[in-house]
Amino acid sequence: MRSIRIDFAAPGWRRALYRLRPAWLAVGALGLALCVAAALAGWQLAEQRQAYRHRLQHQQERQAALAQPRPQAPRSVIAPAQAAFVNGAVLQLNLPWRELQDAVAAATPASVALLALEPDPRKRVLKLGAETKNSDDMIAYIEQLKQQELFASVVLIHHEINEHGPQPAAALPTRSAVGGAMTALPVPALLLRARLGLARLGPFACVALALCLLGLGAWAWLLPQRAEQAALQARPLPPLAPPSLLAAAPTANQNLADFYDALGERRYSEQQVKILFGLAAKSGLTLSQGEYKSGYDKASRVATYQVTLPVKGSYAAIWQFCIEALRSMPFAALDELSFRRESIAEPVVEARLRLTLYLKDAEPAVLP
Structure with missing residues (x-):
């Protein structure tokens, strides 16, 4: 005979915490760790980008200072x-x-x-x-x-010509499109199933799942950005052109x-x-x-x-x-x-x- 579990406790955080499985605690802890680590990595990436922009701006200012033309003699006015x-x-x-x-x-x-x-x-x-x-x-x-x-x-x-002949009409290729209506999905039924599944999991399990998904998404965005920033910092800045090589316009x-x-x-x-x-x-x-x-x-x-x-x-x-x-x-x-x-x-x-x-x-x- 199949046993039926009956719980008469009033809904609340204590009841949800009591029914929470240890696996969801592990998922929540993992999601929280992923979010904290992603926040720290994002802050470090922002600091690296700001430092690189300062270096590049300083290099451009030095190049602009070297490229400033020297004072020239007064020019005569051309009529x-x-x-x-x-x-x-x-x-x-x-x-x-x-x-x-x-x-x-x-x-x-x-x-x-x-x-x-x-x-x-x-x-x-x-x-x-x-x-x-x-x-x-x-x-x-x-x-x-x-x-x-x-x-x-x-x-x-x-133009001046003496002979005129009929010109053949140009035929342009045509393309046709065929489409069909898609069967409507039972959206209300899917929403109801999702709502019942979340209610069955409880609020703590939902929070743990959300933290885990948020942390995974943050790292999926951060990893390419960090690789790009590392490649950018490994590339040396363009060397300064000496003043002698900067030819002045005639x-x-x-x-x-x-x-x-x-x-x-x-x-x-x-x-x-x-x-x-x-x-x-x-x-x-x-x-x-x-x-x-x-x-x-x-x-x-x-x-x-x-x-x-x-x-x-x-x-x-x-x-x-x-x-x-x-x-x-x-x-x-x-x-x-x-x-x-x-x-x-x-x-x-x-x-x-x-x-x-x-x-x-x-x-x-x-x-x-």
């Missing part, structure tokens, strides 16, 4: 008109024509005829003109230009002096034209005609010598002449390059290029 002209000239001179030529040549197939290249360095825009046989070649050429890393974006702004006056040093001599302008004739002959081109225009900017005391040359030859020879001219005369800027040919397959093209030579006087006005 706005002079600065505007010099900045514009620097943009023209620094155009990456070699990279532009490589990118355009890599994207231009045999079915496309290049007609013009007009860069705008202030807007960082290159206007390109080309001729194709049909609209498909035009769209394919734009896609090829977009694949070049040198061009951030390629936009079609104008001043505006230094940049202006470098610009004047790179200019050509105004009194030797005819020698620069002679260089162009020699480079044209080397490339197999003949300069049968040329237009020359002189200019002078009073604010910067820089002379400009604009050279417009119509040439005729192969596409490769014309590009070789342009690149060699810019290489031989660093103070020359290629402002415009346009082509004209009878047909796309014509090997000989007529080109018109405009160069600007930036020249200085014998004693340019360089601010100290």
